[in-house]
Amino acid sequence: MAQPTTSPRQNTLRRPAEPRPRANRDGNPSPARSQSTSFNWGAALDRWLTDQRSTLTLGVLLMGLALGLMVAFMSYLLNGPADQSVVGAAFSEPLNESGSETRNWVGLVGAYVAHVFVFRWFGVGALAIPIIVFLAGYKMTFGSELLPLSRTTTGLLFASVWISLILGYIVLVTDSAETASVWCGGIGYEFNVALYSLFGWGNLAFIAFALFAFVIYFFDVRSIKLPTFSRPSSPKPNRRSSDPLQTYSESEEEPNEEDEQDVDDARETAPESIQPPLANTFANTPVAPPAREQETPLPEVIAQTTGVTLTIKNREAVADTPDSSEELSATPAPTFEPDPFEEDDLVALHGLYDPTIDLPQYQYPVNELLTDYPNSRKAQVSDDELTVNKEKIENTLRNFGIEIDSIQASIGPTVTLYEIIPAKGVRISKIKSLEDDIALSLSALGIRIIAPMPGMGTIGIEVPNKNREMVSMRSVITSDIFSSSKFDLPIVLGKTISNEIYVADLAKMPHLLMAGATGQGKSVGLNVLLTSLIYKKHPSQLKLVLVDPKKVELTLFNKLERHFLAKLPDSEEPIITDTKKVVNTLNSLCIEMDNRYNLLKDAGCRNLKEYNAKFIKRRLNPEKGHHFLPYIVLIIDELADLMMTAGKEVEQPIARLAQLARAIGIHLVVATQRPSVNVITGLIKANFPARLSFKVTSKIDSRTILDTGGAEQLVGMGDMLLSSNSDIIRLQCPFVDTNEIEDICEFVGNQRGYDDAYALPEFVGDEGGQGDDKDVDMTNRDPMFDEAARLIVIHQQGSTSLIQRKLKLGYNRAGRLVDQLEAARIVGPFEGSKARDVLVQDLQTLEEILKRLKGE
Numbered sequence: 001m002a003q004p005t006t007s008p009r010q011n012t013l014r015r016p017a018e019p020r021p022r023a024n025r026d027g028n029p030s031p032a033r034s035q036s037t038s039f040n041w042g043a044a045l046d047r048w049l050t051d052q053r054s055t056l057t058l059g060v061l062l063m064g065l066a067l068g069l070m071v072a073f074m075s076y077l078l079n080g081p082a083d084q085s086v087v088g089a090a091f092s093e094p095l096n097e098s099g100s101e102t103r104n105w106v107g108l109v110g111a112y113v114a115h116v117f118v119f120r121w122f123g124v125g126a127l128a129i130p131i132i133v134f135l136a137g138y139k140m141t142f143g144s145e146l147l148p149l150s151r152t153t154t155g156l157l158f159a160s161v162w163i164s165l166i167l168g169y170i171v172l173v174t175d176s177a178e179t180a181s182v183w184c185g186g187i188g189y190e191f192n193v194a195l196y197s198l199f200g201w202g203n204l205a206f207i208a209f210a211l212f213a214f215v216i217y218f219f220d221v222r223s224i225k226l227p228t229f230s231r232p233s234s235p236k237p238n239r240r241s242s243d244p245l246q247t248y249s250e251s252e253e254e255p256n257e258e259d260e261q262d263v264d265d266a267r268e269t270a271p272e273s274i275q276p277p278l279a280n281t282f283a284n285t286p287v288a289p290p291a292r293e294q295e296t297p298l299p300e301v302i303a304q305t306t307g308v309t310l311t312i313k314n315r316e317a318v319a320d321t322p323d324s325s326e327e328l329s330a331t332p333a334p335t336f337e338p339d340p341f342e343e344d345d346l347v348a349l350h351g352l353y354d355p356t357i358d359l360p361q362y363q364y365p366v367n368e369l370l371t372d373y374p375n376s377r378k379a380q381v382s383d384d385e386l387t388v389n390k391e392k393i394e395n396t397l398r399n400f401g402i403e404i405d406s407i408q409a410s411i412g413p414t415v416t417l418y419e420i421i422p423a424k425g426v427r428i429s430k431i432k433s434l435e436d437d438i439a440l441s442l443s444a445l446g447i448r449i450i451a452p453m454p455g456m457g458t459i460g461i462e463v464p465n466k467n468r469e470m471v472s473m474r475s476v477i478t479s480d481i482f483s484s485s486k487f488d489l490p491i492v493l494g495k496t497i498s499n500e501i502y503v504a505d506l507a508k509m510p511h512l513l514m515a516g517a518t519g520q521g522k523s524v525g526l527n528v529l530l531t532s533l534i535y536k537k538h539p540s541q542l543k544l545v546l547v548d549p550k551k552v553e554l555t556l557f558n559k560l561e562r563h564f565l566a567k568l569p570d571s572e573e574p575i576i577t578d579t580k581k582v583v584n585t586l587n588s589l590c591i592e593m594d595n596r597y598n599l600l601k602d603a604g605c606r607n608l609k610e611y612n613a614k615f616i617k618r619r620l621n622p623e624k625g626h627h628f629l630p631y632i633v634l635i636i637d638e639l640a641d642l643m644m645t646a647g648k649e650v651e652q653p654i655a656r657l658a659q660l661a662r663a664i665g666i667h668l669v670v671a672t673q674r675p676s677v678n679v680i681t682g683l684i685k686a687n688f689p690a691r692l693s694f695k696v697t698s699k700i701d702s703r704t705i706l707d708t709g710g711a712e713q714l715v716g717m718g719d720m721l722l723s724s725n726s727d728i729i730r731l732q733c734p735f736v737d738t739n740e741i742e743d744i745c746e747f748v749g750n751q752r753g754y755d756d757a758y759a760l761p762e763f764v765g766d767e768g769g770q771g772d773d774k775d776v777d778m779t780n781r782d783p784m785f786d787e788a789a790r791l792i793v794i795h796q797q798g799s800t801s802l803i804q805r806k807l808k809l810g811y812n813r814a815g816r817l818v819d820q821l822e823a824a825r826i827v828g829p830f831e832g833s834k835a836r837d838v839l840v841q842d843l844q845t846l847e848e849i850l851k852r853l854k855g856e
């Protein structure tokens, strides 16, 4: 099947790249940059649109326009016939005369616009237009959505046409066009007039069917169940272990009265204060479910009126809801499990949660940022070279008394694989022991013998090509296999011996150990890995923690700070170079890991994917600290340096992360020049099942990294062996130059990003720091202290993340505020994973405490 060369997403996102022209290392303008220097209107408009000031101005303008339209439309509907004649005569009389005659509250212009939208087009359905304009303006002004814009727009546009059609039908059959045609508008009336003579009441069937079809698509209805006498199956919380690592069945279970009662009871006991504030209900953040009676979503209305039960795709059983009674007893603040029906109401109301909502205009890097090396496409191995090598191999083997039945060559980018089938009775180990002799006879370095070839029944002899192929990053990034890859963290590692592009999923690896002597392609390899991820992931889905003790290798990625990088709250530099900071960062990641496990446990999910899927379906309450969790990829460029200076301090958190972090989406890529046993210790090695080796200096190093020899035979420049799942494959790593990396980082970095890098939890090591000081100085309280205290008391939830989110503070400061609240005895002490107790029950008592504190 033919595959597109780029993914649909890349196609749609590909915009003309407007990077500034710049010369590459050879002084020639790089291909992507030799663009026209004339003024680029598209880019200027783009810049204007992405400028926050323009967005704000436009947003307020749209909201004003929406109000004007709404007033004009309402006024037109009420004064209709009078203004119809004024508008009709508007251009045959002086405008000011027409204007003075109009009764529309927005004057002649209002009357005219309303005449078009209301009278000519949609009738009363035209009121949807100002609502859509208002919602768009609101989003531009406040950066958040009152209602999901695209979904609401679709719904309202359909509603306006549909209302016009149904009213048109009524007006037609009641013969009241003279007086009432303003209510149905031209579309509805003309439609019914045109078709009535053909179908009669069939018009009505068509209109009803249009509604039915719309509901099917809009609410993603997949099947219609016939009515049954029992209550439609209500998903029930699945009682199961709280251990996030433990697997469980996702089977749906029939509801049982007792369980439903539990949930209802829990809901009733939940205090008002934990219901979300109104504003939150409309924001894109998921919120606590509204009370059941509040709203009946459209599908349910239809179900009730038609007597059938509609099954909606999103309405899956919540098999993965944690045991509510267990959670209730574990958490001091009253809590409840969201009712899946109501959570689905939220989805019906707001649509699915969109994690990219903060950076909706983010553009993925375009392929043009990568250099095209048209001349390096194919490895140049002549027929002569092939024949000569074949003969040499045959002769060498024959000299040692080994006969072969056949020999076949396949040309790879760096090496050619000669596959031989030995004659019957030849011992494989004998061929293997002739490695050096064959190398000598071929007078080539880097011969590797694979005996036997796994699953092939042959013996492979890899011989380096005289002219090797350079595999460009562009060629692999634009390949079908990569661009259509659905892996969670796709990384393109290069080309195999049979010229296939090899894409792996870092999330499945789940950690990667990389080694290679200096100058063999390790840094290029890391850049390739990072480039793959950046090309495939939105900043909301991926965060990178970059550790670069050599201080020079990863600096280019600095520009990604506000998009992809994560750092400790108090650190200035997003790329970590200092050993002490590395230790703190690793420990901070361990805390992040623990926090994530707590969230997963609370959500009843076994891994990050399930958790995020549940969050997207608005089944997790952000008021309880739930949020969308991006993958975190930790890259350590030189482990040897760290192990020399910090030893166990580094080894232990790395091993802990490697052991436990896979389920919660933290993945490690650790590289080293020196794959010796004191760098790659048994503890580290045991936890990195996937290992990648560039050329190393000795067989011992190769054994340390791959548990077998072979890496010392590689030929450098990105020639590498990947060992994963006990298979070893030889790959040619793609090449990406530093100026390409620079361009990519610039492309991403120049776009609107988050306010800051992703904040990792604070960790203060033995040397202490601000947060270490448990003697909180209450005379020097945080300016937000009172506000934080009120927030905690109103929500009856002693959580740092609540303060962080509501008061928009960093983790560091929110943590200090909680310490101060503890010192003021407003919240109880830290209790591990549980939220702190709130010791003050009402605002009145709190105000007294605050007054007392001020009096001190």
Ligand SMILES: Nc1ncnc2c1ncn2[C@@H]1O[C@H](COP(=O)(O)OP(=O)(O)OP(=O)(O)O)[C@@H](O)[C@H]1O
Pocket: 470, 471, 516, 517, 518, 519, 520, 521, 522, 523, 524, 525, 673, 717, 718, 719, 732, 733, 734, 735, 736
């Ligand atoms: N995949 C590749 N294809 C072609 N050439 C490559 C490839 N990888 C590396 N090279 C060549 O090898 C050189 C050294 O690569 P690189 O800087 O990645 O080595 P390194 O192992 O990181 O060295 P060090 O450990 O000293 O930093 C590059 O400048 C490039 O010329």
